[in-house]
Amino acid sequence: MTGILGALILTLTAGAATGIGGALVLFKKKISSNFLAGALGLSAGVMIFISLAELFPEAQAEIMATGSIRHGETFVLIAFFVGMGLITLIDFAVPEYENPHEASGLSLDSRTAAVGVLEQTGNEKALQRLGLLSALAIAIHNFPEGIATFISALNDPQMGAGITFAIAIHNIPEGIAVAIPIYYATKSKGKALLYATLSGLTEVLGALLCLAVTALFGLELTAEGPVFPLVLAAVAGIMIYISLDELLPTAEKYGKHHVAIAGVVAGMAIMGISLLII
Secondary structure (H helix, E strand, C coil), rough: HHHHHHHHHHHHHHHHHHHHHHHHHHHHCCHHHHHHHHHHHHHHHHHHHHHHHHHHHHHHHHHHHCCCCCCHHHHHHHHHHHHHHHHHHHHHCCHHHCCHHHHCCCCCCCHHHHHHHHHHHCHHHHHHHHHHHHHHHHHHHHHHHHHHHHHHHHHHHHHHHHHHHHHHHHHHHHHHHHHEEEHHHHHHHHHHHHHHHHHHHHHHHHHHHHHHHHCCCCCCCCCCCHHHHHHHHHHHHHHHHHHHHHHHHHHHCCCHHHHHHHHHHHHHHHHHHHHHHC
């Protein structure tokens, strides 16, 4: 129970970071584009390194150790791409125009292009709708991210802490994407903060859903059974997709190419060194 509770706390921490983005609305602080690019690159580097250097190899080793599935390594590989397929389907389900990952200029001084157009029309209801749709889109994206954080933390608290850190970083600009249109439509900082925070808390729902499904089918999320290694591989696929499809392209938009890549390398180095030390 302690392991589950700790994993849920880390998942909650990662999800609540959208509230930090929403809180920036209260202080009207502009975020440096290069800082944002470096931070998103760092997040991608952490997630890519953990996925390829830790999660996927561990999933293969554990499935072979259990001996419960013939050709276990093949099933682990399939699970890896199933994870990618899951997050791909979620992306296709969200309209591109209203997808916060496609927005540009996530700062309080240079608002998103969509917000600028809607402000010129004076249609506050449409502007508020944009914020609500952004919140919904982010909430949907955060379901698999919550599962990824929870499963990783349940398997290895140190690894889970690294993933929590990475997801928390990239949740901050997502919170801004929700808060800005809500704030300018309602002039309410409280509503902006509330919707931004709620959009991230669905990560906890993702973790709870994972627990409910395994309990419903009598499955155990332990290394001794065949389920856990397959889930680990799927989580690795989810995080690789998030890094390549969301984090790196967004980092490239907000800052210089080399700043984003430096962030990636720094993220990988931090996780690699931490594994050697501990």
